[in-house]
């Protein structure tokens with residue numbers, strides 16, 4: 146294959162480093178301390194400060210954050226968890242990991258998010274938790290159903306893997322009373338290389354999560370410095386965030402205002418460029434409040450458009466194939482019309498901080514061409 150016309154447009158997503166990350170990692174490597182260290186704890190404090198919350202618990206990944214949050218909330222076998230099918234498969238795997246079952250719900254077509262009404266219809270006596278997915282970074286307001294959830298003791302665990310830095314109204318996501326789970330994976334708004342964070346609701350949550358992520362081992366500061374003994378108090382997993390990854394996160398956090406600004410600008414550039422294209426609907430991320438994670442459109446003849454753009458070296462993607470149609474989750478399949486339709490129409494355009502305006506023009510122009518030829522070929526057969 147020949148080289149793509151614009152290499153950055155060939156990537157759907159990729160990390161953006163600010164240049165200090167390698168030095169920060171080198172300092173940790175030289176220190177010889179690669180586990181859960183002061184660097185990890187500094188990262189936790191700094192994230193809590195940025196969000197304006199009392200505490201934050203760092204873990205090894207976004208999937209680990211969801212799994213640990215479900216465990217900390219006491220969700221387990223026999224419980225049902227209300228979750229949109231339109232999410233990354235990690236959300237569902239975390240639910241299965243605690244022995245609970247997913248109760249898939251549909252989405253609002255314009256935002257690809259669940260709504261309070263859709264959650265309300267799905268609540269049953271076996272519902273233990275709701276996991277709204279903050280799709281593309283957009284906050285989800287459970288509004289009218291929140292009171293009922295509180296009364297029934299149903300916990301809300303936000304999958305905010307896309308939504309670091311976004312706002313729910315005037316507050317940052319993570320500060321609205323749910324257990325909130327962030328991912329700092331390679332392509333997320335803020336990256337550690339790999340990592341995650343849970344925002345606890347209470348000091349008790351925080352304590353439970355800290356035990357869970359370190360194999361249930363209890364160690365004081367002095368014991369940690371001089372490991373002669375330790376006590377295993379409870380169930381736990383190896384879910385700590387390595388200081389190597391936390392060091393990357395600290396640099397990223399220092400520059401997050403720039404990331405936030407750039408991602409919003411890029412999204413708006415796409416919005417303007419896409420406006421004249423007929424047949425294209427932009428998924429609404431609420432750009433005034435959101436640090437966008439994706440730039441998604443809905444198009445007719447998606448598979449054909451996808452193949453044509455890929456053939457031209459443009460890094461389009463699909464976020465996500467609906468989970469209720471995946472073989473692994475077939476036992477919990479149900480009919481979800483809006484999700485199934487979205488599954489056939491959504492197309493993620495290249496979206497990351499290396500993109501320039503020229504890249505975006507190139508992508509949008511190729512999309513326009515391919516829509517014309519896809520539409521044309523349909524008419525030729527009808």
Ligand SMILES: *Cc1c(COP(=O)(O)O)cnc(C)c1O
Nearest residue numbers: 206207208233235236306328330
């Ligand atoms: C990335 C992602 C996760 C999982 O995070 P990892 O850090 O990759 O484990 C969960 N849910 C959603 C919606 C994601 O995009």
